[in-house]
Amino acid sequence: MPRGTYSLYDPADRTPLGTEHFHCAPGPHGWRYVSRLTGPTGEEHGSLDLTLDALARPLRLELRTRAWQIRGGVLDGVTWVRSAATDAQDAHARDRGRGLHDAQEGNATAHGFTGASPAFLIACAYLARPAPGDPGTRLRLVAFTPPALAPRTVDRSWALTGTETHHTDTGPLTVDAYRVTDLETAEQHTVHLAGDVVLSAPGVELEDLDSPPSAFPTPPAH
16 A cells, blocks of 8 residues: 655745645555645645546545535536535535535536646556557546646547566665647647556655655456
8 A cells, every 4th residue: 555745846946835645556446546635834625536437437526625525426427516615605605605605516417537746647557558659538528626626628648658666675666757738739748657656747746755655546347
């Protein structure tokens, strides 16, 4: 079960955005990732709990910032509820007189979710599973971006551009390089993954890891 820390920063100017303390592992359903986010000065910024099934579909998503929360999963595409975070509901009730009634339901014909956490890069690679040499696998995703977590539908293409094996003290480490293309803007960037750990990506640095990455679960045969 990998456990470690990612540093998050603005890829444009490298302004620190915070730290994500995570652990993840294959499980009975497929794969689960749990994390706690802190700001640049150590304040609590939110949390993430993401569970994928054996086909990498999001069985459960619980995403929180200081003011908002998302609960979602796969149902007729993907479905979610966006509401005030529990500790912010009283303030919303005082300010707006409604509190929990501000919850908004949403549904989209999409493959999964994405957002600022490195977990979503792993989930998308697991979901796309592009073969070497293929031009790319297209994914339609619902993006939730902090701090407001307002939903936005995006189309991305994932292509596997290379695989390398590195020898380490704990054994061979296989690293996959993916080219990710935003199909609306044609912007591209590269993501390097070792199993279920992000080694490098725009805005993400792996600071420490206490055990080797886990391999993605093998999808069931059709």
